[in-house]
Amino acid sequence: MKIKERLDGKSLTLFLDGDFDDTSCFAVEQKFDEAIVREVEDISFNMKHVQYISSFGIRVLILAHKKAVKLGKKVALSEMSNKVRGIIEMVGILSIFCGQGAMKDAS
Numbered sequence: 001m002k003i004k005e006r007l008d009g010k011s012l013t014l015f016l017d018g019d020f021d022d023t024s025c026f027a028v029e030q031k032f033d034e035a036i037v038r039e040v041e042d043i044s045f046n047m048k049h050v051q052y053i054s055s056f057g058i059r060v061l062i063l064a065h066k067k068a069v070k071l072g073k074k075v076a077l078s079e080m081s082n083k084v085r086g087i088i089e090m091v092g093i094l095s096i097f098c099g100q101g102a103m104k105d106a107s
Helices: 025-036 055-070 082-090
Strands: 002-008 011-017 042-049 074-078
Touching: 002 025, 011 025, 025 042, 025 055, 042 055, 055 074, 055 082
Parallel strands: 011 042, 042 074
Antiparallel strands: 002 011
């Protein structure tokens, strides 16, 4: 998985490119942990180039949300493919990311 970041004021976007699975989840979690302690108010996972998310990826998203709430910050998901959005909806965590910033689907 490739992970790029873009800082825009107090908002940080992590652009994920590749499968979000047991092989890549630790790198994503580490990148998030490094980002959450920075002077940012919200972090967005841009998932435009993620076509698969496993339970390991779901775990990282849940932990990211919990860490952000604890620090008074927000986590959002953006540009999800229909397939990834379907998985996130199926496991019932989409609602924890609603209302937390840009959450739009990929075209």
